[in-house]
Amino acid sequence: MDMSCTEHRFSRRHALATGTGLVAGAFLPLAGASTSATASAHTAGWAYAASSGAYANPVIWQDFADIDVIRVGGTYYASASTMHYSPGAPVLRSHDLVNWEIAGHSVPVLDFGAKYDLNGARGYVRGVWASSLAYRPSNRTFYWLGQIDFARTYVYTATAVEGPWNRLTTISTPYYDAGLLVDSDDSLYVAYGNTTISVAQLSPDGRSQVRTQQVFTTPPSVGTLEGARFYKINGQYYIFLTRPANGQYILKSSSGPFGPYTMRQVLLDLRGPIPGGGVPHQGGLVQTQSGAWYYLAFVDAYPGGRVPSLAPVTWTPDGWPVVQLVDGAWGVSYPSPVVPAPPRQVTPMIGADTFEGTTLKPRWEWNHNPDNTKWSVGNGLTLRTATVTHDLYWARNTLTHRIQGPTSTATVQLDHSAMRDGDRAGLALLRDSSAWIGLRREGGVTRLVMVGGLTMDGNWNTTGTGTELASAPVSGTRVWLRASADIRPGAARPGVFSYSTDGTNFIRLGPAFSMGNDWRFFMGYRFALFNHATKALGGAVRVTRFELSVP
Incomplete structure (x- = not known):
């Protein structure tokens, strides 16, 4: 092709x-459908049935197209x-x-x-x-x-x-x-x-x-x-x-x-x-088991991507489906499907991950296939440098997580004691136009930086490898990195980066990053964990905790 x-x-x-x-x-x-009920029913990472017996759309405010x-x-x-x-x-x-x-x-x-x-x-x-x-x-x-x-x-x-x-x-x-x-x-x-x-x-x-x-x-x-x-x-x-x-x-x-x-x-x-x-x-x-029909569609909602929304369907006597509307539109909410009580609660799509066990949870996906010799989990996620490059879009073993809408924040606790000279590691807002907060190690000195200007053209060739927009000194071996993303398609779409040395008090670093909302890349922005070399392989970082939270 x-x-x-x-x-x-x-x-x-x-x-x-x-x-x-x-x-x-x-x-x-x-x-009888109401457009006002459960309009904000997404604080746990998924929509839920409210006391009124209604659910809110989108039922998943993450990128599933x-x-x-x-x-x-x-x-x-x-x-x-x-x-x-x-x-x-x-x-x-x-x-x-x-x-x-x-x-x-x-x-x-x-x-x-x-x-x-x-x-x-x-x-x-x-x-x-x-x-x-x-x-x-x-x-x-x-x-x-x-x-x-x-x-x-x-x-x-x-x-x-x-x-x-x-x-x-x-x-x-x-x-x-x-x-x-x-x-x-x-x-x-x-x-x-x-x-x-x-x-x-x-x-x-x-x-x-x-x-x-x-x-x-x-x-x-x-x-x-x-x-x-x-x-x-x-x-x-x-x-x-x-x-x-x-x-x-x-x-x-x-x-x-x-x-x-x-x-x-x-x-x-x-x-x-x-x-x-x-x-x-x-x-x-x-x-459903009771015979009711539903249509699960996606809505283009960039910069977050394409997100699933649910509407009931009826059928005409001659066998054609009819989407049920609220005030002439796909409803912001509908009565909840009548189904038996679930055997258990589903696993939230947000929350904390400390990377215990021997495998990644299914919420994670790599940017292209990983080099499986260069990462491990158990007592945190260890990312060893897998690529020597100045271009994050060429770096292997960048691990991504969907952003939760309408706004959410990713916070990473990172041990950078094993970084080597020339290494770059951090937390990105990743798409065809990207920015990141993280660590640059040069000449034996490690600095906190916020980098913007990572870009691709319409053929997905790199046109910008990034420009440092702000920096701060860092001491010790641990740092907390944070990216907050507002992916409401009709809003300003800012991404804001900050850091902490104690996990409690966060300091903003760099200007707001305006996330792009063009559809041609198809996939929405993701939070991304990365560690790549610019000089030689051998360095590593350990992510001891990742947390995706909503206001």
């Missing part, structure tokens, strides 16, 4: 093509895009569609070429795009399916979402923006494509393609359709498709998975629940 192809695909995905207008009767207001959502028994699972982050394709778990935790990753390592190792090339904005998650009751197995680099399709399986996930097969056809369907007779089908939508049938073991056929061509009046999700509901076959980035459509067939299909608009230019954010789109449909 060359960059010209990539840029063409980007312009398609987010071009706002001319629409055909709302379908008459497409939306019905939700009786291109959602596929399923229910297995009484548990809901969702998968999301992760591009160049490793491990890829996180699996989220919920018992009520509102409170979610990260359970694991379907793609354990991005072993799709040297660029994902930052080895001579880089994989920024490549990797795991819109993909599919499904469960096959006949063998009690979860399936993840997605294409990489327009080259081929990969299938991974696991008997539990925590893993281990193993690669089942590769298929030579790249199923772009795929949706996997396990039919009621246990057959496997994949809906995929951009504008031209096709359906493939897989072999019974899921390892190869038996047949593929074009089933629909998007009318020019609609423009682009992609992001397929494939369903069989009441004997009808449905392909749920997005019009990037402002619409959602559905195809329906009464004649089998290969059609013919008829199309209906589900939503277009619908006002979303996040001020300054985009139209909810490109998600999935799921049914």
